[in-house]
Each structure stands twice: as structure tokens, then as C-alpha cells.
Amino acid sequence: MTIGTKIAWDDTVLPFQLDHSDIRGRVVRLDGTLESVLKQHAYPPQIEALVAEATLLTALIGQAIKLRWKLSLQIRGDGPVRMIATDYYGPTDDGEPARLRAYAGYDQDADLSGAAPFSLIGKGFFAILIDQGEGMVPYQGITPITGTSLADCAETYFAQSEQLPTRFQLSFGKSTLPGEMAVWRAGGVMLQMMPKASPSALGDGGSGADGLLAHQDLLDGDEGENWNRANTLLDTVEDLELIGPEVAPTDLLVRLFHQEQPRVFDPQPIRFGCTCSAERVRQSLSIYGTDDIAEMTTDEGVLTADCQFCGSHYVLDPKTLGVGADEG
Structure with missing residues (x-):
């Protein structure tokens, strides 16, 4: 693959449809975008892995929102990793790039050595929020933390909250090309089908952990066969095919799903x-109010704020802040 082709596919989401199976999906490749997200912080390796996975999921899920909408993932737990937050901002106009950011809040004094990244979350919830803009009520859906990965949580979310059969295959990590520094690369595939309501989806429980619905609970008959066949093909994908840069997403789709059109x-x-x-x-x-602003003011007579996402540091005059601020 030429360098030009490699660059063209990095940091993109490619929507697709399997016409034979009536399944839609997306392929994502993140390179410089993920590197930019993670270099804002000096995270331990386990935290980097969780943020990378959440960022990858957000890119795949967020591509479906409309122009100028915002989609956020929030993962909260009672373990050393207290929160992972991501935001996907839909393009301002057709053809413009979407914007992505993410960060994690965690116990910096905890001993993370030898721990599997997902185990650091503990019990908690996985939420998706969609902000459609001013004057609209934001949408929020929540499911428990479950499974062994954030991808498992996302699949459970779509099955339980949206009753949409959904699968993810993800790969991410640091990659080193000859003569270059190690950088983060990530890739993934998302499959999703809009099903008809089935008895399984409307029953008292599902086959997932703690009786939650799983993607396979939502379909039967021909739709179920189509879904199972597409998932069997998806399971054959290899890590190097997902993260590239040698395999273009279009070639990957042909390799995996050529019989599904x-x-x-x-x-x-x-x-x-x-x-x-x-x-x-x-x-x-x-x-x-004035008293609250005074409590936030430093001994130097300024109020400071740091952005958790990008690390920007703001130094502000307290006279210009709060109720009754001096606008002059």
C-alpha cells in the first residue's frame, strides 16, 4: 500500500451495509487522533488501554449522529478507575471532520501492577448520552458494567436499552514502523441490525450476564440466521487487519463479507x-455567587481551571466571574 493510501484511511470511519443480510456497520481506523487523545496525559498502561477502547467505541457509535449533535460515553465504577468520559462532536457541515476527545479519572495512589485493565472499573454503569443541541432534551441510556471489556458493555447496552443486535471487534495498541517512534493505532468493526420485535426481546430476561439481554436474544428465523452468519465471518478478522495500515477497510470488508454483498x-x-x-x-x-467565587480564588487573587480533556490551563480574574460579574 502506498503512503498516500495509508494516510487516506487513517482517522476515518467507513459506513457500510451488507445488502444480502440487511445489516449495517462501520469500520474505523484511528492513528493520529488516538495519539492526540492519549498524549494529553501520562496515563499508566492499563488506563491508556481503557481510554483507547472507549475512544474507539465512541468513534464507531458516534458516526451515526447528525450534524452538530454530540454523543458522549460515560463509564463509572467503584474501582480504581472511577470514570472514563468521551465526547464525539458531529461535523459542523457535510464533508467536515468530526471531533473526538476522551479522558479518565482514576486513583493515582492505587497499585495497578498486574491488573487487567477492565477489572479496574469494578461495579458501575455504562451510559450513552446524545445532545441534539439547544432547546432539545438530551437522551441518556444506562446499563450495568458487565462482561470482560468495554466492547461487551456496549453490546449489552444496545441489546438491553435499544434492543438493537450489535457486535464489536476491536484492536488497539502501540505500533512501531521501521525508523519511527512507537505510536498508538486502533481499528475496529461494528455490526448492527434493526430487528423486528421478537419474543426473546420482550421476555423477562436474556442470556447475558445477570440475565441481561444479549445480541443473540433479539433475532430468530431468517434474520437470526443472517445475523449469526455475519458474526461468524466477523470472528475471523485478525488484529493486523483491523489496525492496518497495510489492509484498506474496503479490502477488509471484501475479505470478510464478500458473499454478503x-x-x-x-x-x-x-x-x-x-x-x-x-x-x-x-x-x-x-x-x-460572590462568596463561592471567593472560595475558589487563589492567594494570588486569580481563579484557575484546567480542562480534563486537553490539559488547557485557564487563569481568570474573579471579578469577571459568577453572578453579578464585572463585564466592563
């Missing part, structure tokens, strides 16, 4: 992007 749509470029600004900090503090 894959049809691709326009790819969506993705970039790292943060929406923080001094003005947004001022807006978030506009509800506080």
Missing part, C-alpha cells in the same frame, strides 16, 4: 478536538 458509503474523517475555552469556563461559573 458489502456496499460502502462516504467515509467520515475524525480529528482530536476540544471545545474548552475561557468563555465556557466563565459560563460554567456564572451560577455561583
Whole structure:
């Protein structure tokens, strides 16, 4: 593959449809975007892995939202990893890149040595939030932390909350090309089918952990056969095929699903992007009174704020903050 082709597929989501099976899906490749997300912080390896997986899932799920919408993933637990938060900002106009950001909050004093990344979350919940813009009520869906990975949690979320059979195959890690520094690369495939309501989906429980619904519970008959066949093919994908850069997503789809008649749509470029600004900090503090602002003010007479996503540091005059701020 030429260098030009490699660059063209990095940091993109490619939507596709399997016409023979009536299944839709997406292929994602993250390179510089994921590197930009992770280099904002000096995370331990286990935390990096969790943030990488959450970022990859967000890119795959977020591609479906409309222009200027925002989709967020929130993972909260009672273990050393207290929260993972991601945001996907839909493009402002057709053809423009979407923006992606992520961070993790964790106990920096905890001993993480030898621990599997997912085990650090403990018990908690997996949530997806969609903000359609000003004047619209945000949508939120929540399911328990379950399975052995964040991908398992996402599959359970779609089965339990949306009753949409959904599968993910992900791969991520640091890659080193000859003569270059190690950088993060990630790739994944998402499959999803819009099913008819089935007795399994409407019953008292499913075959997943703790009686939750799983993707295989939602389909039967011909739809079930189509779904099982597509998932059997997806299970043959190899890590190097997912992360590239030698295998183009279009070639991967042909290799996996050529009998299912894959049809691709326009790819969506993705970039790292943060929406923080001094003005947004001022807006978030506009509800506080003078006494509250005074408590937040440092001995040097300023108020400081740090963005968890990109690390930007803001130093603000307390006179310009809160209720009754001096706008002059």
C-alpha cells in the first residue's frame, strides 16, 4: 500500500451495509487522533488501554449522529478507575471532520501492577448520552458494567436499552514502523441490525450476564440466521487487519463479507478536538455567587481551571466571574 493510501484511511470511519443480510456497520481506523487523545496525559498502561477502547467505541457509535449533535460515553465504577468520559462532536457541515476527545479519572495512589485493565472499573454503569443541541432534551441510556471489556458493555447496552443486535471487534495498541517512534493505532468493526420485535426481546430476561439481554436474544428465523452468519465471518478478522495500515477497510470488508454483498458509503474523517475555552469556563461559573467565587480564588487573587480533556490551563480574574460579574 502506498503512503498516500495509508494516510487516506487513517482517522476515518467507513459506513457500510451488507445488502444480502440487511445489516449495517462501520469500520474505523484511528492513528493520529488516538495519539492526540492519549498524549494529553501520562496515563499508566492499563488506563491508556481503557481510554483507547472507549475512544474507539465512541468513534464507531458516534458516526451515526447528525450534524452538530454530540454523543458522549460515560463509564463509572467503584474501582480504581472511577470514570472514563468521551465526547464525539458531529461535523459542523457535510464533508467536515468530526471531533473526538476522551479522558479518565482514576486513583493515582492505587497499585495497578498486574491488573487487567477492565477489572479496574469494578461495579458501575455504562451510559450513552446524545445532545441534539439547544432547546432539545438530551437522551441518556444506562446499563450495568458487565462482561470482560468495554466492547461487551456496549453490546449489552444496545441489546438491553435499544434492543438493537450489535457486535464489536476491536484492536488497539502501540505500533512501531521501521525508523519511527512507537505510536498508538486502533481499528475496529461494528455490526448492527434493526430487528423486528421478537419474543426473546420482550421476555423477562436474556442470556447475558445477570440475565441481561444479549445480541443473540433479539433475532430468530431468517434474520437470526443472517445475523449469526455475519458474526461468524466477523470472528475471523485478525488484529493486523483491523489496525492496518497495510489492509484498506474496503479490502477488509471484501475479505470478510464478500458473499454478503458489502456496499460502502462516504467515509467520515475524525480529528482530536476540544471545545474548552475561557468563555465556557466563565459560563460554567456564572451560577455561583460572590462568596463561592471567593472560595475558589487563589492567594494570588486569580481563579484557575484546567480542562480534563486537553490539559488547557485557564487563569481568570474573579471579578469577571459568577453572578453579578464585572463585564466592563
